[in-house]
Amino acid sequence: MLPSIHTHYPWTCRPLMANAPMADFAGSRLATAVTIAGGVGFIGAAVDMELLSMQLEEATSVLATSHLSTTRPTLPIGVGFLVFAAKVEDAAAVVAHHRPAIILLSCPPAPQDFALWTKAMHVASPKSHIWIQIAGVAAAVEVAQLCSPDALVLQAADAGGHGGLPGAGLVSLVPEARSALDTAGFPDIPIIGAGGISDGRGVAAALACGAEGVLLGTVFLASREVDLSANEYQEAILEAVDGGISTVRATIFDQLPGESIWPAGYDGRALVNTSYKDYQGGVGVEELRRRHADAVTGPDKGFGGERRAAIWAGSGVGLLKEVKAAGDIVQVLREGCKVALDRAYSRL
Numbered sequence: 314m315l316p317s318i319h320t321h322y323p324w325t326c327r328p329l330m331a332n333a334p335m336a337d338f339a340g341s342r343l344a345t346a347v348t349i350a351g352g353v354g355f356i357g358a359a360v361d362m363e364l365l366s367m368q369l370e371e372a373t374s375v376l377a378t379s380h381l382s383t384t385r386p387t388l389p390i391g392v393g394f395l396v397f398a399a400k401v402e403d404a405a406a407v408v409a410h411h412r413p414a415i416i417l418l419s420c421p422p423a424p425q426d427f428a429l430w431t432k433a434m435h436v437a438s439p440k441s442h443i444w445i446q447i448a449g450v451a452a453a454v455e456v457a458q459l460c461s462p463d464a465l466v467l468q469a470a471d472a473g474g475h476g477g478l479p480g481a482g483l484v485s486l487v488p489e490a491r492s493a494l495d496t497a498g499f500p501d502i503p504i505i506g507a508g509g510i511s512d513g514r515g516v517a518a519a520l521a522c523g524a525e526g527v528l529l530g531t532v533f534l535a536s537r538e539v540d541l542s543a544n545e546y547q548e549a550i551l552e553a554v555d556g557g558i559s560t561v562r563a564t565i566f567d568q569l570p571g572e573s574i575w576p577a578g579y580d581g582r583a584l585v586n587t588s589y590k591d592y593q594g595g596v597g598v599e600e601l602r603r604r605h606a607d608a609v610t611g612p613d614k615g616f617g618g619e620r621r622a623a624i625w626a627g628s629g630v631g632l633l634k635e636v637k638a639a640g641d642i643v644q645v646l647r648e649g650c651k652v653a654l655d656r657a658y659s660r661l
């Protein structure tokens with residue numbers, strides 16, 4: 314038997330649940346609420362390392378007043394970096410100072426960048442664990458060989474926000490990746506399943522497929538602690554039903570504010586909005602940008618009215634009906650997973 318992943322994160326409850334490091338959305342409020350509820354709270358970073366540092370300061374002081382010890386070698390909080398966007402030396406400086414328990418790396422221009430970052434993060438904070446998020450089976454094996462990460466986050470095509478394209482659903486991706494990693498000599502690298510999980514049934518499915526835990530983004534967009542620049546974002550999330558129809562993966566969303574900053578090989582899943590429909594209808598990118606620029610100057614930041622701004626969300630969005638405290642979301646998912654597994658077992 315391999316040691317349980319919980320050994321490394323002793324404050325966590327079973328099954329292991331983490332909020333995704335959603336840059337601009339997952340700050341210290343969300344991350345600390347998830348950690349305090351027995352999950353792994355992640356703070357997401359893009360380019361602004363000062364902001365990340367501030368959020369880690371905040372998280373440290375919130376956790377200091379909780380039952381959790383912040384004096385162990387690492388802080389019981391994760392940080393996520395978008396590798397293509399951040400500078401490795403700036404990220405390393407923040408990591409060295411705050412020593413997060415987990416560093417999650419996503420979206421490099423090339424897989425070799427994961428190796429460079431892993432090395433730099435190990436030097437900056439030797440006791441921090443490295444998780445790497447990828448979207449394919451071959452990529453999982455390649456990254457295992459290149460970096461020996463502490464866990465691999467397998468991101469299914471249903472995932473909200475950005476991911477490698479094309480992709481597969483969790484039910485095929487996770488088992489195939491598990492088998493491929495075992496065959497390639499990496500049975501001890503745990504898989505964390507991500508993408509489209511919005512309730513306990515989804516968590517149960519990921520575990521049944523061989524994941525040792527789950528990472529969830531969209532579900533926390535309906536939390537009280539998520540950082541949102543306008544209420545209309547959350548209203549749109551709660552309104553959306555039939556997630557496979559109401560969301561779509563595309564690159565056009567990244568082109569709306571100007572030239573896309575994303576490297577080749579990535580797109581993002583967001584709610585189908587007026588910009589997307591216009592694009593499908595043949596409206597040119599320049600005109601879409603003009604309409605987008607007008608819309609985002611309003612108080613709803615383009616998330617209300619015609620909805621021209623990108624509202625990143627996964628296909629699990631249709632299951633979200635109300636805003637809850639992040640800790641309650643973790644608790645409900647945990648209980649729901651047990652009920653789903655019991656029900657499934659009773660059918661055998």
Ligand SMILES: Cc1cc2nc3c(=O)[nH]c(=O)nc-3n(C[C@H](O)[C@H](O)[C@H](O)COP(=O)(O)O)c2cc1C
Nearest residue numbers: 333335336419472473474508509529530531625627
């Ligand atoms: C609003 C939003 C923002 C995201 N931003 C990031 C990010 O900054 N870095 C990252 O690694 N992943 C990001 N993701 C993707 C998540 O890491 C994760 O793969 C995804 O949320 C899982 O699918 P789900 O949204 O269906 O739960 C984002 C996802 C969402 C919904």
